[in-house]
Amino acid sequence: MKVSGKTIQYNSLEFKGIFERLFPHMCVLGSRILGSDDKGKDVAQEAFVKLWQRDNEDFNSERALQAYLYVLVKNACISQLRKEKKYNSTTLDEGLTVSQQSVLNEILREETYKLLYEAIKELSPQAEEVVNLALKGYTNQNIADELDITVNSVKTVKKRAYSKLRKTLGSQFVTILLTNFIQFF
Structure with missing residues (x-):
């Protein structure tokens, strides 16, 4: 994978640093969506495994990588909720109830603000x-x-x-x- 034009191997210190910086954010997002710290950690790990499997990805910056990981975590959470069948017949297209979609949107908006304001600074x-x-x-x-x-x-x-x-x-x-x-x- 490349970040800011630099090739990063998955067994390198650079990747370990990225993992240590971004993994907690992914855990928080997953935990908040799924309502479980353990499930949140599992989903975050799954996102990093998917990233590892797509070693040809090229990100302009670490923030672009972080945004990509947020999408992976969100999609994994939606899949997890579908597997658990924690939604009823009044679901939205994504398979979430109106209240689950509202919570998800609020979490993603909050994380988006953080990324944006860090970049604006x-x-x-x-x-x-x-x-x-x-x-x-x-x-x-x-x-x-x-x-x-x-x-x-x-x-x-x-x-x-x-x-x-x-x-x-x-x-x-x-x-x-x-x-x-x-x-x-």
Whole structure:
């Protein structure tokens, strides 16, 4: 697998470091969805095994890898819930009840916010401010007025910032974020 252009072997110290940093997050997500620490750990381990089996994956950053693992854990949890038949006839397409889907969405939103805000903090101070205001629903003109810069400067800063966020988090992650979660900021 590659992370930030660097090849990482699964028996290396780099992979061990990634595992030690990300495994607890995956356990928490799995545990919260399934309501069991043991099941959460099992699902997190399963996600890392799937990652190991797909050794040709290429991630722009560790955050992109983390987003990928969140999706693996979420899907494994849904499969686990289906196996346990813990849903009734009023299920949604994913096989979850309305309340389970609501909890899952809240957990994923929370984890998404963490990833996004960590990435935003790595932007320049001006870009960080522009992106935060944009996520709060400010128009380009409002941002320009607030920061006392031109609208064209706002557009340029946003374009560069979003480009860096796509590179850091992965383009699919940012697209999903901007289309599904922007109303919650």
